[in-house]
Amino acid sequence: MNEMLTLMKPELVLTGIIFLLLFIKLGKGMKNETLLLLIQVLLLLNFISGFFFNAEGTLFGGMYQTTGLMVLQKNILNLGVYLISLLFADWFKKSEHMPEFFMLMLSALLGMFFLISSGNLLMFFLALELSTIPVAAMANFDLEKRRSSEAGMKMILSSAFSSGILLFGTSLIYGATGTISFAEIPFHLNGSPLQILALVFLFSAFAFKLSIVPFHLWTADVYEGSPVATTAFLSVISKGAVAFIFMATLYKVFQPMQAIWYNLIMILAVATMVIGNLFALRQQNIKRFLAFSSIAQVGFILVGISSNSTDGTTSVVYFILIYIFSNLAAFGVAAAIAAKANRENIDDYKGLYQSNPFLSWVLALALFSLAGIPPTAGFFGKLFLLTAGASKGSYLFIIIAALNMIISLYYYLRVVRSVFMDKNDLPMEKIQIEPSAKLALIICSAGIILVGLLSWIYDYIQNLV
Amino acid sequence: MMQPGLYHLLFISTALFFIGVYGFFTRRNLVTMLMSVELILNSVNLNFIAFNKYLWYDKMDGLFFTIFIIAIAAAEAAVAIAIIINLYRSHQSIDVENTEDLRY
Numbered sequence: 084m085n086e087m088l089t090l091m092k093p094e095l096v097l098t099g100i101i102f103l104l105l106f107i108k109l110g111k112g113m114k115n116e117t118l119l120l121l122i123q124v125l126l127l128l129n130f131i132s133g134f135f136f137n138a139e140g141t142l143f144g145g146m147y148q149t150t151g152l153m154v155l156q157k158n159i160l161n162l163g164v165y166l167i168s169l170l171f172a173d174w175f176k177k178s179e180h181m182p183e184f185f186m187l188m189l190s191a192l193l194g195m196f197f198l199i200s201s202g203n204l205l206m207f208f209l210a211l212e213l214s215t216i217p218v219a220a221m222a223n224f225d226l227e228k229r230r231s232s233e234a235g236m237k238m239i240l241s242s243a244f245s246s247g248i249l250l251f252g253t254s255l256i257y258g259a260t261g262t263i264s265f266a267e268i269p270f271h272l273n274g275s276p277l278q279i280l281a282l283v284f285l286f287s288a289f290a291f292k293l294s295i296v297p298f299h300l301w302t303a304d305v306y307e308g309s310p311v312a313t314t315a316f317l318s319v320i321s322k323g324a325v326a327f328i329f330m331a332t333l334y335k336v337f338q339p340m341q342a343i344w345y346n347l348i349m350i351l352a353v354a355t356m357v358i359g360n361l362f363a364l365r366q367q368n369i370k371r372f373l374a375f376s377s378i379a380q381v382g383f384i385l386v387g388i389s390s391n392s393t394d395g396t397t398s399v400v401y402f403i404l405i406y407i408f409s410n411l412a413a414f415g416v417a418a419a420i421a422a423k424a425n426r427e428n429i430d431d432y433k434g435l436y437q438s439n440p441f442l443s444w445v446l447a448l449a450l451f452s453l454a455g456i457p458p459t460a461g462f463f464g465k466l467f468l469l470t471a472g473a474s475k476g477s478y479l480f481i482i483i484a485a486l487n488m489i490i491s492l493y494y495y496l497r498v499v500r501s502v503f504m505d506k507n508d509l510p511m512e513k514i515q516i517e518p519s520a521k522l523a524l525i526i527c528s529a530g531i532i533l534v535g536l537l538s539w540i541y542d543y544i545q546n547l548v
Numbered sequence: 549m550m551q552p553g554l555y556h557l558l559f560i561s562t563a564l565f566f567i568g569v570y571g572f573f574t575r576r577n578l579v580t581m582l583m584s585v586e587l588i589l590n591s592v593n594l595n596f597i598a599f600n601k602y603l604w605y606d607k608m609d610g611l612f613f614t615i616f617i618i619a620i621a622a623a624e625a626a627v628a629i630a631i632i633i634n635l636y637r638s639h640q641s642i643d644v645e646n647t648e649d650l651r652y
Contacts, residue, residue, distance in 0.1 A: 205613055212620050216627050223631050232635045233647045239628045240581060244572055246624075247588035250617060251565055254595035254610075261604040263613065304650040 089138045090149050093157045094196050096132060100125050101189050108182040115176045119168070122185055123519065126165040133158035141202060145264055148202040152547040156327045156400060157196050163320045163407045164192055169523035170415040171312040173422050184224060187217040188316060195324035199331075204253050204263040207328070211249070214324065215242045215292070218317060222309040234308025241301040245291030252284025265336050272339040282340055285332075286347060292325045295385065296354040299378050303362075306374035311418040314370060318377045319410050323403040326381075330388050330399055341391055348389045349480050356382030356487040363494050367428050369417045372494070373410070376453060379491055380406060386484050387468035390475055393548045398467035400544050401534075405452065405464040408530035412449035415524050416442050423514045429498055434507025439514050443502050445524045452531045454495040455488055460535030467541070557598035564591035578632045578642040582625060589621045 088095065104122070107113055113121070133154065141148040168175070168185070175181050194213030201207040219242060223235025257263055259278045260271035272278055287298060294302040306314045333344055359379030366372040387399045419442060420435075421427050436443040452461030465488065473481045516524070534540055564587055571584030593614045600610030636642050 205609070205616060208613075209616060209620065212624065216624055219631065220627055223634060226634060227638070229638045230649050232631065232638050233649055235631045236578065236635050236647060237650075239624070239631050240578070240585070243582070243585045243624050243628060244588070246620075247568070247585055247592070250589065250592040251595070253613075254592050254599065257596060257610055257613070258599040258603060261607065263609045308650050 086138075086140065087142060089136055090140050090142055091147070092136060093133060093154065093161070094193060094200075096129050097189055097193050097196065100129065101186055101193070104182050104186050104189075108186075115178070115181050118182065119172060119175050123165070123168050126161070126168050130158065130161045130165050133161055145266055146203045146206045147197075147200050149200050150547075152396070152400070152544075153199050155544065155547055156199050156324075159400070159404050159407065160192060160195060160320050160324055163323070163411065164188065164316075166407070166411050166523050166526065167312060167315055167320075169519045169526075170315070170411060171418055172517045172519045174310065174312055174418065178224075180224075184221065184312070187221050188312075191215070191217040191221070191316070192320065195320070198324055198328050201328070202265050204256065204265070207265075207332075208246075208250065208253065211292075212246060214321065215246070218242075218313070218321060221313040221316065222305055224310050224313060228308075230308035231310065234305045237301050237308075238305045241291060245288045245298070248284050248291070249288030252281045252286075252288065255281035255284065265332075268336050269339055272337070274340055274343070278340065279343060282337060282344065283347075286344065289325065289329045289332075290351065293322060293329065293381050293384075294378050295351050295381060296358050296378070297351075299355070299358070302378060303371050303374040306377075307368060307370045311370070311414060311421065314374075315411055315414040315418075318373065318414070319407050322377065322381065323407065326384050326388075326399060326403060330396060333388065334391060334396070345389060345391065345475070348385050349477065352382050352385035352389065353480065353483055354382075355379070355385060356484060360487055360490045360494075363491070366494075367430065369421075369427050369429055369432070369498075372429060372498070373413055373417070376491070376495070377410065379487065380410075380453065382487070383465055383468050383484065386472035386481070389480075390471035392471065392474060393545070394467075394471040394474060396548045397541065397545045398464070398471045400548075401541055402464040402468055404540075405460040405531070405534050408527045408534065409449045409452035409459075409461055412445050412524060412527035412531065413453065415520060415527065416446040416449070419514060419516050419520060420511070424511050426511070429501060431511070432498065433501045433505040435502045435511060437507070438511050441521075441524075442514065442516070445528055446502060447499050448528050448531050450495040450499055454492050456492075458535070459531050460533075461531070463535040463541075554598055554602040557594060557602075561591040561594040561598065564588075564594065576644050578635070578644060579629075581644070582628050582632070586621060586625070589617055593617055 137154045139150050191214050194210050197210035198214055201210050219235055219239035222238045223232050225231035255277055260268050262268060291298040337344055356379050359375050363372055363375035366375055384399055387395050452459035455461045455465040469481055469484055568584045568587035572581055575581050596610040596614045632642055639646055
C-alpha cells in the first residue's frame, strides 16, 4: 500500500486535484478569479511535489512502471500545464465553465501520465483514450462558435479512427506473440510479415497523434478552430507525451525490429519536415502558422528518435522541455493579441513593436528559439537532436534536416520582420496583459535563454536515462 | 458440417475492418462515419476473440481486452454524439460537406 502511494504519486496528486475541482463545482461554486488562483497554486504545488519522494518500480504485475526518467517527463508536462493555467487567465476568467475545462485538461494529463508509465498494451490503450477523448471535448469548448464545433468534430473523428487502427495493430501483435506485456513482446518478435503489418498499424496510429505527415491533415483545422488554451495544450503537452511514449515503445518493445522502423522514421521525418515547412510558408493566420511549424518540429523530433540510443532519449526529452517554453510563449503572445485586439492574421502584426515592445520581444525570442538561432535554447535542442540522429551514419538524412532548418528561418523571420521592421500607420493599441500571463511569459523567456546555457540540465536528463 | 477455423474468423474480421475504413472515407454523414468506426472496433474485438480461442487459449488477455474495448467505444461514442449534436445546433446539418469554415 505504502509502495503504491510513492510510486503512483504524480497520478494520485493529480486525481486529488480533479476531485477537488469536481466537489467545488458540485457544491456552492466559487468566483472564477478565486478559483483560478486556487488552481494555479495547486498546479504549482503539483509541479514542485514532482521533485520529492520519487521511487522506481513496477505495480500491478508490470502493468504500471515508473523510473526516474518517467517522473521527469511527467514533471515537464506538469510545468507545461501550470504555464497554460497562467498564460490564458484572461480567457479562463471569462469562461462560464472554467472548472469543467480544467477537469477535462487534467484528466487528459492524467491519461498522459498513465501513458508514459504503461507497461502493457491494455494499459497503454486505456491511457491513450483517456488522454484524447477529453481533448476533443476541450476543442469544442466554445459551444456557440461554429469553428469550435467543427474543430471538435474533426478531432473526435480522427482520433476515433486512429485508435481503431491502433487497436487493429494491437490485436495483430497479440495474435503473433501471444502476450500484451511490453516486457515480454520483444522476446517473441522475429520480423514475420504479420508482425511487420502490426508495426505499421501501430506506427500509423502514433503518426496520427503526433501529426506526422501523411496523417497530419486534421492538425491545422483543429488548431485553428479550438479555443487557444486547447490549441496550446494539444500542440505542446499532448505532442510531448506522445513523443515520449512513441520513443519508449520503439526503443523497448520494437527493438528487435529496429532495421524496419528506422527506414520508416527516416522517410516520414523527411516528409514531415518538408511538407510542414512548405505549408507554413503560405499561412496567414497565426494559429495555422504555428500548427504547421509544430508539424515541422515533429520532423526534427523524429530525427532524434531515429538514433535509437540513450543520446536520442536525452535529446528528445531536452528538446520537448525547450519546445514547451518556446511554443507556449508564442501561443501566449498570439492569445493576448487575439483577445484584446481581435487580430489573428500575421499581416496585422505589422508595427507591433511601436506599441507593445514587451510582447514583441517575447514573440521574437520564442520564434528565434523555434527556428534554432544560437543564443536561444532552441539551437541547442536542435543541435543535440541532429547530433543524435547523425550517430547512425546516414548523413544525407541529417543534411536534409539541416536544410529544412534554413527553410524554416524564412517564415519565422517573416513574422519577426513584420513585428519589428514594417511600419504601420495604424498600429495596434497598447495591450494590457494580465499579471499572471505576464509572469508566465517571463518564465518562458527565462526558460528559452537559460535551458540552453545551463549545461547541468542536459547532464541531469542524461544521468536519468 | 465444417467447423469454422481461425482463418475464417480472421477473414471476416479483416473484411469488417476494411469495410469500416471504406465507410469512414466515403460516407458524408457524421453518424454513419461514427458507425464505420464502430465497425472497425468490432473487427478488432473479433480478432482478439479468435486469437484467444484458437492460438492462446491458456491466457485470458484477449478476452479482457475485448471487454475494455467495448467500454471505451461506448465512452468515445458518447462524446462524439455530444459533439455532433452541438454541431447540428450551429450548422443545421450533420453532413461533413457543410463543415467547411476551416480549410486551406
